[in-house]
Amino acid sequence: MDETAARARKEKLRAEAKAGRARIAPEAAAAAALAVRDRVLAANLVPGGAVVSGFWPIGDEFDPRPLLEALAAKGHRLCLPVVVGRGRPLAFRAWAPGDPLERAGFGLSVPRWDAPPAIPRFLIVPLLAFDRRGYRVGYGAGYFDRTIAELKAHVPGLYALGVGFALQEVPEAPALSHDQRLDAVATEDYLF
Numbered sequence: 001m002d003e004t005a006a007r008a009r010k011e012k013l014r015a016e017a018k019a020g021r022a023r024i025a026p027e028a029a030a031a032a033a034l035a036v037r038d039r040v041l042a043a044n045l046v047p048g049g050a051v052v053s054g055f056w057p058i059g060d061e062f063d064p065r066p067l068l069e070a071l072a073a074k075g076h077r078l079c080l081p082v083v084v085g086r087g088r089p090l091a092f093r094a095w096a097p098g099d100p101l102e103r104a105g106f107g108l109s110v111p112r113w114d115a116p117p118a119i120p121r122f123l124i125v126p127l128l129a130f131d132r133r134g135y136r137v138g139y140g141a142g143y144f145d146r147t148i149a150e151l152k153a154h155v156p157g158l159y160a161l162g163v164g165f166a167l168q169e170v171p172e173a174p175a176l177s178h179d180q181r182l183d184a185v186a187t188e189d190y191l192f
Contacts, residue, residue, distance in 0.1 A: 040161070041070055052077070055125075129170045
């Protein structure tokens, strides 16, 4: 698939994924978040002492907070991503459950500007669609792809886990040259 066709396919997948996600009842979404938490903890994916980056969900996006809270209870230090500029990798600021957040661009909630910087070794990554090869379709700005590439170059053992709903799986997510493969994906139904 050439790049133009791949970009068009990604746009179509984004629209389909958003529509599918919008049909998930809030109770089912909350149950999915708990199932992912339990599945990831049972698989023991997060190395002891690893700094973990999550994300604060927007709208009907998958909610990783139950997993983040469980990891904090196990002693992991947490952080959340912050957009620092168009075309740049994300930065990370320390965050713990209960810490205040600030509103930022793109509808994001981020740690306060004076929260200490952090460098995660384990990333919990949002997605709109994904395939079994570990490729994801995000929102299209490339922030997580740039961030994963940058961290892989400097953080030994970096691990990127996509989290989402099983209905977001597609047979093939188009992969462009800059797209980064996830190490695993966790949904309410499976972890691969």
